[in-house]
Amino acid sequence: MTGAYDIAIIGGGVVGTAIARELSRYSLKTVLIEARADLGDESSKGNSALMCSGVDVPAGTLERELVRRGYIRYCAEAPGMGLPIRKVGAIVLAWTQEQEAILNKDLVDAHADGFAAEALDSAEVYRRWPHFGPGIRGGLWLPDEAIVDPFSTPHAYALDALENGVEIRRSWPVRSADRMAQGWRLHGPDGSLDARCVVNAGGIRGDEVDKLAGYSDFAIRPRRGQYMILDKAARAIHDVIAMPAPTPTTRGILITPTIFGNVLVGPTAEDVPDRDDRRVTEAGLAQLRQAIATMAPALAHQPINTIFAGMRPATQFREYQIIPRLSQGWLTVGGIRSTGLSASLGIAEHVAGLLIPGLFDAPRKARTRQITVPDLSETSQRPWQDVSRVESDPAYAEMVCHCERISLGEIRDALASPLAPKTLNGLKRRTRAMFGRCQGFYCGARVQTLLNAQSSAH
Amino acid sequence: MAGDVSPRVLIVGAGPAGLAAAHALSRQGIGDILIIDRDDAPGGLPRFCHHPGFGLEYAHWPYSGPGFVKSLLRDLKGADVRIECRTTLLSLKDGPEAQVVGPSLGLRSIRPQAVIIATGIRESNRGNLAVPGGRAEAGILTTGQLQQLVARKVPLPQHVKSMIIIGTEHVAFSAIWTARMAGLRVKAMIGCEDRVMSFGPIGALARACGIAVMTNSRVREIETTHGAVTAAIVEGTYGTRRLPTDGLVFTANWIPETAALLGGPVAIDARTGGPQIDQAMRTSSAGIFAAGNVLHGVESSGWCAKEGHHAGEMVARYLRGEIGGVRNGAMVQIAEGIEFAVPQFWDCTLAHTAGMRDLPVNLRMKQDVEGRRIALKAGDTMIQSGARKRLLRSRRIVLRPGAIAVPSAVRIRLDVTD
Ligand SMILES: Cc1cc2nc3c(=O)[nH]c(=O)nc-3n(C[C@H](O)[C@H](O)[C@H](O)COP(=O)(O)OP(=O)(O)OC[C@H]3O[C@@H](n4cnc5c(N)ncnc54)[C@H](O)[C@@H]3O)c2cc1C
Ligand SMILES: Cc1cc2nc3c(=O)[nH]c(=O)nc-3n(C[C@H](O)[C@H](O)[C@H](O)COP(=O)(O)OP(=O)(O)OC[C@H]3O[C@@H](n4cnc5c(N)ncnc54)[C@H](O)[C@@H]3O)c2cc1C
Numbered sequence: 024m025t026g027a028y029d030i031a032i033i034g035g036g037v038v039g040t041a042i043a044r045e046l047s048r049y050s051l052k053t054v055l056i057e058a059r060a061d062l063g064d065e066s067s068k069g070n071s072a073l074m075c076s077g078v079d080v081p082a083g084t085l086e087r088e089l090v091r092r093g094y095i096r097y098c099a100e101a102p103g104m105g106l107p108i109r110k111v112g113a114i115v116l117a118w119t120q121e122q123e124a125i126l127n128k129d130l131v132d133a134h135a136d137g138f139a140a141e142a143l144d145s146a147e148v149y150r151r152w153p154h155f156g157p158g159i160r161g162g163l164w165l166p167d168e169a170i171v172d173p174f175s176t177p178h179a180y181a182l183d184a185l186e187n188g189v190e191i192r193r194s195w196p197v198r199s200a201d202r203m204a205q206g207w208r209l210h211g212p213d214g215s216l217d218a219r220c221v222v223n224a225g226g227i228r229g230d231e232v233d234k235l236a237g238y239s240d241f242a243i244r245p246r247r248g249q250y251m252i253l254d255k256a257a258r259a260i261h262d263v264i265a266m267p268a269p270t271p272t273t274r275g276i277l278i279t280p281t282i283f284g285n286v287l288v289g290p291t292a293e294d295v296p297d298r299d300d301r302r303v304t305e306a307g308l309a310q311l312r313q314a315i316a317t318m319a320p321a322l323a324h325q326p327i328n329t330i331f332a333g334m335r336p337a338t339q340f341r342e343y344q345i346i347p348r349l350s351q352g353w354l355t356v357g358g359i360r361s362t363g364l365s366a367s368l369g370i371a372e373h374v375a376g377l378l379i380p381g382l383f384d385a386p387r388k389a390r391t392r393q394i395t396v397p398d399l400s401e402t403s404q405r406p407w408q409d410v411s412r413v414e415s416d417p418a419y420a421e422m423v424c425h426c427e428r429i430s431l432g433e434i435r436d437a438l439a440s441p442l443a444p445k446t447l448n449g450l451k452r453r454t455r456a457m458f459g460r461c462q463g464f465y466c467g468a469r470v471q472t473l474l475n476a477q478s479s480a481h
Numbered sequence: 482m483a484g485d486v487s488p489r490v491l492i493v494g495a496g497p498a499g500l501a502a503a504h505a506l507s508r509q510g511i512g513d514i515l516i517i518d519r520d521d522a523p524g525g526l527p528r529f530c531h532h533p534g535f536g537l538e539y540a541h542w543p544y545s546g547p548g549f550v551k552s553l554l555r556d557l558k559g560a561d562v563r564i565e566c567r568t569t570l571l572s573l574k575d576g577p578e579a580q581v582v583g584p585s586l587g588l589r590s591i592r593p594q595a596v597i598i599a600t601g602i603r604e605s606n607r608g609n610l611a612v613p614g615g616r617a618e619a620g621i622l623t624t625g626q627l628q629q630l631v632a633r634k635v636p637l638p639q640h641v642k643s644m645i646i647i648g649t650e651h652v653a654f655s656a657i658w659t660a661r662m663a664g665l666r667v668k669a670m671i672g673c674e675d676r677v678m679s680f681g682p683i684g685a686l687a688r689a690c691g692i693a694v695m696t697n698s699r700v701r702e703i704e705t706t707h708g709a710v711t712a713a714i715v716e717g718t719y720g721t722r723r724l725p726t727d728g729l730v731f732t733a734n735w736i737p738e739t740a741a742l743l744g745g746p747v748a749i750d751a752r753t754g755g756p757q758i759d760q761a762m763r764t765s766s767a768g769i770f771a772a773g774n775v776l777h778g779v780e781s782s783g784w785c786a787k788e789g790h791h792a793g794e795m796v797a798r799y800l801r802g803e804i805g806g807v808r809n810g811a812m813v814q815i816a817e818g819i820e821f822a823v824p825q826f827w828d829c830t831l832a833h834t835a836g837m838r839d840l841p842v843n844l845r846m847k848q849d850v851e852g853r854r855i856a857l858k859a860g861d862t863m864i865q866s867g868a869r870k871r872l873l874r875s876r877r878i879v880l881r882p883g884a885i886a887v888p889s890a891v892r893i894r895l896d897v898t899d
Contacts, residue, residue, distance in 0.1 A: 251611065301615065301616060303614065303615075308611055327610075328609065330611050417585070420583050428571075461603050468630045472635055
């Protein structure tokens with residue numbers, strides 16, 4: 024495969040796909056390149072799924088600016104793409120005087136910076152959340168913090184980009200890069216392509232991608248985050264983002280509802296040498312259990328659906344590593360460590376602003392095409408709940424995944440979409456099938472059959 | 482489909498319990514029965530299980546799983562029974578009123594005179610058990626999933642050639658059988674108890690087949706490389722061992738399938754995880770009955786079919802007005818060492834109803850117990866006691882008290898005695 028492009032984006036995580044969508048608004052020839060068979064299959068697949076307003080990101084940083092901008096844009100644009108947002112709010116809890124002092128300072132700062140925040144005393148905390156564990160002295164209530172769908176988000180961005188003219192290559196790991204008179208030649212598994220400018224959005228492998236071009240301004244210091252997902256009944260008990268007051272070293276373990284109607288406990292924060300070491304450990308699980316015991320002991324006996332770990336693309340720097348080497352046609356968007364989902368649309372806008380008009384004098388397109396993705400949130404009207412939809416297409420009435428109640432119709436649609444998932448995990452992230460308590464006991468074989476039928480048809 | 486499609490009796494689940502219930506009902510002259518099942522064909526779990534040993538207690542023949550299903554379906558020939566697959570019970574309210582969804586019924590509420598819940602059970606998976614380690618695209622399974630993959634002819638990835646089985650109950654041997662049929666090498670069988678929970682000789686047979694049987698052991702971690710299982714790290718009195726394998730099958734640790742009942746009027750027993758019933762299979766909501774594995778940790782298919790059959794007969798009595806439709810009587814008090822007992826309620830007023838004699842009390846122990854007996858007492862009166870010398874954990878222990886003719890005020894107790 025060959026081709027010549029204005030811009031090649033390496034990396035189809037939430038950051039790369041957001042950039043692709045943003046650039047699709049301009050008259051540019053853009054390609055998005057992803058090494059893996061499905062998009063969003065690295066750092067972007069295992070996170071807390073919080074849409075953060077930016078209130079808890081240090082002021083004066085680019086990260087704060089882009090998270091804040093990303094949040095505003097996401098709230099404005101996500102609904103148009105069919106992406107759900109639930110503003111459940113966050114409560115930051117203090118058990119000690121020291122933590123209380125931190126929260127008092129955070130409250131002042133939040134107000135000064137124009138964020139919504141409110142101090143709650145102990146009685147008010149327990150009035151609102153009677154299930155919280157004992158000893159809480161007070162909390163900081165952040166009403167704008169939201170939960171979103173972390174899987175549909177990069178997919179929606181990519182679909183939007185595709186609809187608006189961006190080419191997308193999957194299973195195309197960039198293996199080497201040659202400097203050309205104008206830009207770069209990128210070599211992949213079945214050929215090469217030329218681009219006047221490369222955007223490195225390689226996330227967890229961002230330093231390796233930079234190295235292909237001879238840059239080494241930062242190194243990824245992978246930081247693992249382990250999680251536990253509790254079954255649906257837990258959300259009836261706990262439906263708020265709860266976290267301990269941050270200490271200088273860590274943000275602490277959250278207990279938060281997910282957009283799919285479960286409760287998520289995590290993440291741990293462990294520096295690990297191997298960026299692919301997404302192991303869950305006994306020690307990690309113990310930390311998660313401890314967090315439950317302290318914050319929400321009522322959840323201690325709720326059934327666990329699954330355990331997993333995510334990997335943050337941290338570096339030796341706290342700040343985002345957005346390095347525009349425009350004269351060399353290489354822009355690095357690296358080290359988007361723990362706020363990339365929230366900041367994605369802010370980062371994309373920032374990157375487009377660096378490239379246009381800095382490098383490209385491209386006009387903004389007069390028209391863009393709208394896309395929508397299925398709303399997978401538990402609180403939305405599910406396809407089977409829609410009588411007329413079920414009647415006009417009985418495939419929405421036939422459940423395949425029984426725990427999450429995902430119909431044959433939804434799986435069929437995902438497999439027929441322009442960016443059809445290629446792997447079982449890809450299909451799961453696109454539909455929620457097999458996400459539930461049985462983890463495939465009932466539906467695993469049928470879902471696999473449907474996927475196999477699709478791949479053999481192609 | 483328009484208009485009211487409410488059947489006289491709705492049976493949820495077309496496994497052995499549901500199919501046998503339909504048979505009993507039609508033998509009692511009850512028609513207009515609708516069985517729904519959310520899967521794409523009737524039969525429940527046995528339909529994916531091609532080895533012999535199904536239906537013994539019910540059909541007195543060691544059918545294969547699919548063979549037993551065929552025989553249960555044969556029994557329904559000519560009966561006024563409709564089976565609607567791909568159709569899910571979503572929720573159940575007092576009435577009974579059932580919300581269902583399926584391609585031919587659409588999304589609708591139906592109001593039958595009686596409902597029998599026969600939704601079966603599933604195994605705990607690696608996630609439910611929170612077993613640490615890596616994640617794999619394929620190869621970390623449950624028996625049920627493995628059997629469906631094999632029965633539906635879904636090939637496992639090329640690199641998956643061996644398996645380790647976790648658990649030593651009967652079902653673990655079903656897993657071994659299926660894995661071997663699928664061309665997988667079963668390397669070991671690992672159980673945390675100090676003995677094989679299934680029959681001892683079967684453990685010896687496994688050893689003879691070259692399978693390491695490791696008791697007093699647990700999987701501490703699943704080792705994976707590039708999304709593929711490479712080993713199980715196992716811990717026991719011997720220390721820690723790394724057992725290379727391409728996959729693991731988690732067996733047993735049963736969880737009744739009650740998703741449609743949550744938040745509804747059918748009371749759930751915290752011990753079993755299934756509906757609480759009395760000896761007429763009645764739940765806490767009038768007209769709603771339950772039978773089969775949804776009631777308890779796994780039972781054989783024949784046993785479940787018998788329970789289903791009994792539930793069918795009880796529903797027929799209810800519809801004829803001979804008995805009430807709601808769980809009645811006092812809760813059976815159970816002693817410490819007993820894990821659970823079904824039925825949970827004992828209705829002494831039923832003693833005078835003919836045909837109530839063959840109602841067994843089915844219970845399980847928390848631990849193996851030697852030299853003790855199980856006693857069912859009403860007040861101080863011994864009703865029946867189990868004569869077994871050894872009471873083994875995870876094995877069915879049955880008392881057949883028959884009709885207990887005691888005043889309903891008297892406390893019924895299950896005790897472990899010398
Ligand atoms: C535990 C945890 C919790 C988090 N919680 C939150 C949260 O609540 N809210 C929030 O906003 N953020 C959160 N984050 C952060 C967020 O997940 C990340 O910031 C974000 O996913 C980073 O996205 P990315 O696109 O930069 O990286 P990635 O998702 O890693 O994407 C990079 C992509 O580049 C591809 N790639 C790499 N090398 C090549 C190559 N040579 N050729 C082609 N393709 C290549 C990779 O395959 C990958 O798909 C969390 C992260 C973790 C790990
Ligand atoms: C791996 C394995 C091996 C076994 N080996 C043996 C053996 O050798 N011999 C033996 O006798 N027994 C064996 N058993 C046990 C046997 O399979 C069960 O005893 C029997 O299937 C229980 O019957 P049931 O009708 O209660 O439930 P199931 O067979 O589980 O049937 C329940 C049915 O209900 C349906 N259902 C569930 N929820 C809903 C809903 N909400 N709406 C609609 N339909 C629903 C399901 O699709 C299913 O078809 C084995 C079990 C397993 C898992």
